[in-house]
Amino acid sequence: MESITHKQSAFSLTDKTKEWIVFGICLLCLALFASAAYQKLADHEIFYKGLSKVSLIGGAAIYIAWLVPIAEMLICLLLLIPTTQKIGLYSFISLMTIFTGYILSMLLWTEKLPCHCNLIIEKLSWAEHLWFNAGFIALAVFALWLGKAKELIKK
Amino acid sequence: MKNLSLNIKKIALSLMVVGLVVGFSAFTSVEKQTKLAPFYYGFNGVEYQLIGSDYDPNNCISGTERCVVESPDDTNPTISVSAAASLPSPTGNGHNKQYDF
Known part of the structure; x- marks a missing residue:
């Protein structure tokens, strides 16, 4: 009789570990958006003026200046509740992709780059900001992949 | 029951992180205005x-x-x-x- 043995890799993670890694990534994303939303609301006029200087979106600056922090807060709420973390991560990736596209378009077509960033991010150049965003998108995708394998994230 | 308790812990930890981040942002934004x-x-x-x-x-x-x-x-x-x-x-x-x- 043939027996099948499963050889476990030294680097394989238990479900519990994966769950906490996914949760840690959600916390990071939550922290990023919470601080960003707070800063945009606390210095709302600065944020609005910065947006209004951007030729592509300047006309809609007044709406975008409210829409962005509200969207960030909603995503924070989704990431905060364990049962909605999956949709929260998808929303996080979507919004971060839009932000990254915005940064990319600014780098390509705008000579003078405004900055309405916060915390450590204000120390970054726009190109570094692009990599920073890409890193967070990759982290969120990794969390979704890790959670999906064992359905650690609730649907 | 175990899951519920874990979820409550996660929410509490998340809220703590939000509180810390917002508190830190508030602290740094006062510095920023003077600059x-x-x-x-x-x-x-x-x-x-x-x-x-x-x-x-x-x-x-x-x-x-x-x-x-x-x-x-x-x-x-x-x-x-x-x-x-x-x-x-x-x-x-x-x-x-x-x-x-």
Whole structure:
């Protein structure tokens, strides 16, 4: 009789570990958006003026200046509740992709780059900001992949 | 029951992180406001060139004696209180006030 043995890799993670890694990534994303939303609301006029200087979106600056922090807060709420973390991560990736596209378009077509960033991010150049965003998108995708394998994230 | 308890722990931890981040942001935004100041551009006869963030009338090109200040908000250069007090009244309003010396 043939027996099948499963050889476990030294680097394989238990479900519990994966769950906490996914949760840690959600916390990071939550922290990023919470601080960003707070800063945009606390210095709302600065944020609005910065947006209004951007030729592509300047006309809609007044709406975008409210829409962005509200969207960030909603995503924070989704990431905060364990049962909605999956949709929260998808929303996080979507919004971060839009932000990254915005940064990319600014780098390509705008000579003078405004900055309405916060915390450590204000120390970054726009190109570094692009990599920073890409890193967070990759982290969120990794969390979704890790959670999906064992359905650690609730649907 | 075990899951519920774990979820409550996760929510509590998340709320703590949000509180810490917002508290830290609030602390740093007070610092930031004191740093906001304009950029100064001098006219060299052809174009306006960035002088810097510290106002000095000697940096304005003589002859044309014209400087432009571009207000700020999106960058954080500094200007001393005494330099700011010695600024003349600008012509024009808003973000692109112009100073003639």
